Amino acid sequence: QSALTQPASVSGSPGQTITLPCTGTSSDVGGYNYVSWYQQHPGKAPKLLIYEVSYRPSGVSNRFSGSKSGNTASLTISGLQADDEGDYYCSSFTSSHTGVFGTGTKVTVL
Amino acid sequence: EEQLVESGGGLVQPGGSLRLSCAASGFTFSSYWMHWVRQAPGKGLVWVSRITGDGSGATYADSVKGRFTISRDNAKNTLYLEMNSLSAEDTAVYYCARDLHLWRRDVWGKGTTVIVSS
Numbered sequence: 001q002s003a004l005t006q007p008a009s010v011s012g013s014p015g016q017t018i019t020l021p022c023t024g025t026s027s028d029v030g031g032y033n034y035v036s037w038y039q040q041h042p043g044k045a046p047k048l049l050i051y052e053v054s055y056r057p058s059g060v061s062n063r064f065s066g067s068k069s070g071n072t073a074s075l076t077i078s079g080l081q082a083d084d085e086g087d088y089y090c091s092s093f094t095s096s097h098t099g100v101f102g103t104g105t106k107v108t109v110l
Numbered sequence: 111e112e113q114l115v116e117s118g119g120g121l122v123q124p125g126g127s128l129r130l131s132c133a134a135s136g137f138t139f140s141s142y143w144m145h146w147v148r149q150a151p152g153k154g155l156v157w158v159s160r161i162t163g164d165g166s167g168a169t170y171a172d173s174v175k176g177r178f179t180i181s182r183d184n185a186k187n188t189l190y191l192e193m194n195s196l197s198a199e200d201t202a203v204y205y206c207a208r209d210l211h212l213w214r215r216d217v218w219g220k221g222t223t224v225i226v227s228s
Contacts, residue, residue, distance in 0.1 A: 045220050046205070051210075087154075089154060096169075098157065099145070101147075
């Protein structure tokens with residue numbers, strides 16, 4: 001149950017588009033479409049942004065989008081805003097019927 | 111409003127035990143799988159365990175298997191996490207989360223803090 005791999009940090013200027021990768025294996029990300037993404041602000045609970053690779057819950061901005069290719073899932077944030085600063089985690093179901101999160105990416109808006 | 115409220119955290123000595131609770135309101139608790147997720151200070155999210163809606167099935171992370179037990183009382187709309195043989199590595203904020211469908215965790219509590227220290 002190794003954590004999925006995410007870059008430690010990604011930054012961008014307001015209005016820019018950034019992409020956050022999340023790399024796993026064929027036993028998790030690559031094997032199932034149960035990949036979800038969560039945003040977490042300091043001291044707060046995580047918030048669901050994307051589920052089943054590319055679906056957005058009601059109320060989540062369409063600036064957030066998800067995709068997957070092979071063992072790597074990606075979260076794209078377009079029109080970057082100051083409030084997008086925070087930590088982002090991917091998560092996947094695994095072949096062991098357990099869950100796993102990514103190592104997390106800190107997004108900084110310059 | 112759908113809400114989850116964790117409780118039961120605190121300071122416990124190494125080797126000790128603790129039981130966390132998660133009270134659910136605003137939705138039909140028994141219809142949903144539930145998860146526990148933890149976050150050590152300054153670290154990332156780590157999945158701990160999940161349980162089916164009727165409580166008949168549960169899975170655990172390797173790091174807690176054999177030490178932690180997840181359970182639920184649907185009559186009381188409450189989820190539990192029984193934690194035994196605690197070590198410093200279990201120090202974390204523990205969150206409960208609702209699984210809307212297929213590992214889509216859409217409602218989260220604010221967390222309860224567990225500190226394992228002598």
